[in-house]
Amino acid sequence: MATRHIISIGDFDRSGIDRLLDHAQQIDSKKYDRNALNGKILAVLFFEPSTRTRMSFESAIARLGGTSLSVGSVDACSIAKGETLADTIRVVSGYADAIVIRHPKEGAARLAAEFATVPVINAGDGAGQHPSQTLLDLYTIRQSMPIDKIDLALVGDLRYGRTAHSLASALSLYNARLHTLSPTGLELPDTLVNELTDKGMEIVNHESIEEMIGLVDVLYVTRIQRERFPDSASYFNVASSYRITPELLNEAKERLIVLHPLPRVDEIDPRVDESPHARYFEQSKNGVPVRMAMLMDVMQ
Amino acid sequence: MTHTITADENERLQIRRIKNGTVIDHIDGGEALNVVKILGITGTTQEALSIATNVPSRDMGRKDIVKLTNRELSKEEVDRIALISPHATINIIRNFKVCEKKGVEIPTIIKGIVRCPNPGCISNTNEPIESKFRVLPKGLCCYYCDWVITKDLTSNII
Numbered sequence: 001m002a003t004r005h006i007i008s009i010g011d012f013d014r015s016g017i018d019r020l021l022d023h024a025q026q027i028d029s030k031k032y033d034r035n036a037l038n039g040k041i042l043a044v045l046f047f048e049p050s051t052r053t054r055m056s057f058e059s060a061i062a063r064l065g066g067t068s069l070s071v072g073s074v075d076a077c078s079i080a081k082g083e084t085l086a087d088t089i090r091v092v093s094g095y096a097d098a099i100v101i102r103h104p105k106e107g108a109a110r111l112a113a114e115f116a117t118v119p120v121i122n123a124g125d126g127a128g129q130h131p132s133q134t135l136l137d138l139y140t141i142r143q144s145m146p147i148d149k150i151d152l153a154l155v156g157d158l159r160y161g162r163t164a165h166s167l168a169s170a171l172s173l174y175n176a177r178l179h180t181l182s183p184t185g186l187e188l189p190d191t192l193v194n195e196l197t198d199k200g201m202e203i204v205n206h207e208s209i210e211e212m213i214g215l216v217d218v219l220y221v222t223r224i225q226r227e228r229f230p231d232s233a234s235y236f237n238v239a240s241s242y243r244i245t246p247e248l249l250n251e252a253k254e255r256l257i258v259l260h261p262l263p264r265v266d267e268i269d270p271r272v273d274e275s276p277h278a279r280y281f282e283q284s285k286n287g288v289p290v291r292m293a294m295l296m297d298v299m300q
Numbered sequence: 301m302t303h304t305i306t307a308d309e310n311e312r313l314q315i316r317r318i319k320n321g322t323v324i325d326h327i328d329g330g331e332a333l334n335v336v337k338i339l340g341i342t343g344t345t346q347e348a349l350s351i352a353t354n355v356p357s358r359d360m361g362r363k364d365i366v367k368l369t370n371r372e373l374s375k376e377e378v379d380r381i382a383l384i385s386p387h388a389t390i391n392i393i394r395n396f397k398v399c400e401k402k403g404v405e406i407p408t409i410i411k412g413i414v415r416c417p418n419p420g421c422i423s424n425t426n427e428p429i430e431s432k433f434r435v436l437p438k439g440l441c442c443y444y445c446d447w448v449i450t451k452d453l454t455s456n457i458i
Contacts (some may be wrong), residue, residue, distance in 0.1 A: 008446070082425050107422040107444025111429060126420045128445055191448055194438075 004298045005113040005120045008129040009166045014173040016017070021139050023293040027274065032292070038065035040299055043096035045071065045088070045121070047103045053123050057100050060237060060295055066226075069096055079103035085117045093117040098299050100262050101125075119298035127160050133261055134166040138291040140283040141218055144257050153179040153212055155242060156222035156267060161188040163261045168192065172199040179216055181206045185239045186228060209242060213251045219244065219277075220265065221260045221267050245269045249277050260282050318398055321347070321369040322396075323391040324381065329344060329354050331385045332364035334454045336382050339415055347371050360387070375402075382406040383435075408435055409443075414456045418447040433456070434437065 010075045012020075026032060042061040046054055058068045085103065092099055101112050102123040109129070124130040144158030151238050152171060154164045168178055168188070178201055180188055185207075196203060205210040214218075221244060229235040243257060243266060253280055260268060260280040272278050327335055332351045341349060350367040357363040378390045382404035392400040412430035416423045423431045423444050432443035439450035449456060 010446075067321060085422070086428050088427075104420075105422040106418060107442065110444045111422050111427060114429070125422075127447075163355075191450075218433045 003113075003117070003119050005109075005116075005122075006038070006131055006294055006298060007113055007120065007122045008108045008292075009134045010129075010133075011172045012170075017135065017138065017170065017173070020135060020293050020297060021142060021290075022133060023082050023296070024139055024289040025137075027079045028286075032064075032160055032296075034063070035065040036296055037061060037299055040064075040066040040097040041094045041095070042066055042068045042204065042295065042299075043070070043099045045070050045092060045099055045101045047101075048124070050102055050123070052284055052287060053102065053130075056284075057121075057132075057291050057295075059288050060291035061086040064295060065290055066097075066295075066299075085111060089115040089120075090117075097289055098295065109126065109178075121294060121298065123161065127162050130162045130166055132167045132287070132291055132294060133163045134170050135176045135294070136162070136283060136286045137167050137220070137261070138170060139286050139290050140259060141257070143286075144279065145217060145255060147174045147176065149177070149213055150217045151179060152218040152220060153181065153206075153216040154188070154220050154222070155181045155209065155244075157224050157228065158182040158188045158222070160225070160228070161222040164188070165192055167220060168196060168201075172196050174202045176201070179206055179211055180204070181210055181242070183224065183242075185197070189234050209248065210251070213248055213256075214253065217253060217255060217257070219252075219256060219258045221258065221264070223263065223265055223267060227267075228249075239266045242267060243269060244272055246275060248270050250273055250276060274300045301317070309443050316350075317396060318348075318350075318367050318369045318425060320394055321367065321371055321393055322373045324368075324378070324395060325363070325368040325389045326360060326385075327364035327366065329360070329364055329456075331361035332366050332375045334384050334457065335364070335366055335388070337454075337457050338384065339377060341368070350434050372442050376407075377403075379407045380410065383410065383413075383440075387443045402447055404416070406435055409433070409438070410435060412442075413458060414440060414449065414453065416442045416445060416447055417449060417456055418442065418445050421445040421447060 037174045044057060061068050070156040093116045099116055100121045100123050101109050103125050105126035107127040109120060112119040122129055124128055159166050224239055226235045256277050257279040258277050262284055307458045332353050347370040352365045354362045372392050381388050388404050389404050411432050414433055416431055421444055423443060432442060433440040439448045441448050
């Protein structure tokens with residue numbers, strides 16, 4: 001049987017996503033074999049900083065009875081000596097039963113899958129794909145409402161935000177309507193917009209968060225990076241106009257949920273944390289059952 | 301009495317017949333140099349190479365022709381040409397006679413001909429891989445990073 005990899009959300013059809021989310025739900029309700037991956041080793045190969053993704057994968061393998069291996073910092077591994085990723089992957093394939101990789105270059109996970117003899121899971125490659133984040137985003141939405149035909153707003157840096165791109169692509173399978181709000185120059189890339197509209201997705205661009213808030217079921221907020229702006233003043237100007245506050249949420253639908261891939265900086269007022277609309281910490285926690293389902297999918 | 305040169309005669313006048321080799325005909329006007337580039341034929345090639353550009357053509361208005369002596373191009377080589385000139389025809393010549401005549405077919409995957417324009421793509425690093433693209437109706441899609449080349453393909457030829 002061919003080795004199964006998870007590289008891009010685009011590799012899934014709708015039934016594949018639904019099946020994985022059903023499995024995650026089963027795991028979430030504690031109905032799973034705690035020794036399902038007993039004796040299996042997961043290599044956690046992160047060439048970029050990460051807190052949530054890395055720890056939740058390590059937690060996921062531990063909860064299934066397996067163990068994880070990692071290289072520590074990139075400076076301490078052979079990549080720093082000039083080894084190619086292809087060679088690193090060939091070597092690590094001999095030490096582990098699956099590899100989770102995060103890398104700054106787009107397409108790195110696809111390359112890893114070509115050279116690995118064990119399953120590869122992409123945990124983010126540059127501005128490219130981050131399928132486990134998308135799956136846990138969908139899982140979190142599904143906990144509150146059926147995903148079909150929802151109105152979802154993407155807010156923030158939509159040009160470079162890989163989580164926003166992957167989520168938008170996945171939602172095109174669910175007949176969702178997409179609303180966008182982003183600073184000038186940080187809009188969704190044209191190629192993605194064309195791809196989504198070709199699939200029949202309706203995309204509505206908005207000028208202000210106030211005009212949009214009453215229309216949507218999910219508010220997906222992403223971090224606006226300070227380094228994208230020429231100076232601090234223009235950053236603060238934009239950041240303040242996109243800030244989610246309890247006052248703004250007074251105008252929202254009752255069932256609206258607020259998601260954020262985290263870390264947040266200034267985008268969401270901490271007072272929103274207590275609101276029934278806030279789901280971002282739940283979303284982060286959902287990383288564990290969703291990644292457990294992914295590991296079982298490729299390692300069993 | 302005056303004699304007007306026909307398109308056919310004009311073509312014959314511009315390049316002599318070859319004894320053995322490959323004639324690539326019906327190349328879109330102005331694309332011959334890119335065809336040569338795609339085929340990896342450089343200035344240091346040993347074979348005699350003749351190129352005619354913007355030759356009048358009844359069917360195409362104007363066309364380019366490439367004649368390469370003593371080398372028979374394989375199907376995989378000539379199919380690459382389809383990316384920039386889908387109407388090209390290939391004639392394999394042996395002892396002045398056309399032994400094989402075939403059109404070009406657009407391949408589903410192309411390897412090592414086009415560079416991914418995305419500077420952040422893993423295929424633009426020192427990894428031991430060739431560039432690889434899926435040929436889709438909308439353009440060429442990088443196998444690694446999903447970047448889609450929709451225009452100006454020739455400027456990305458390696």
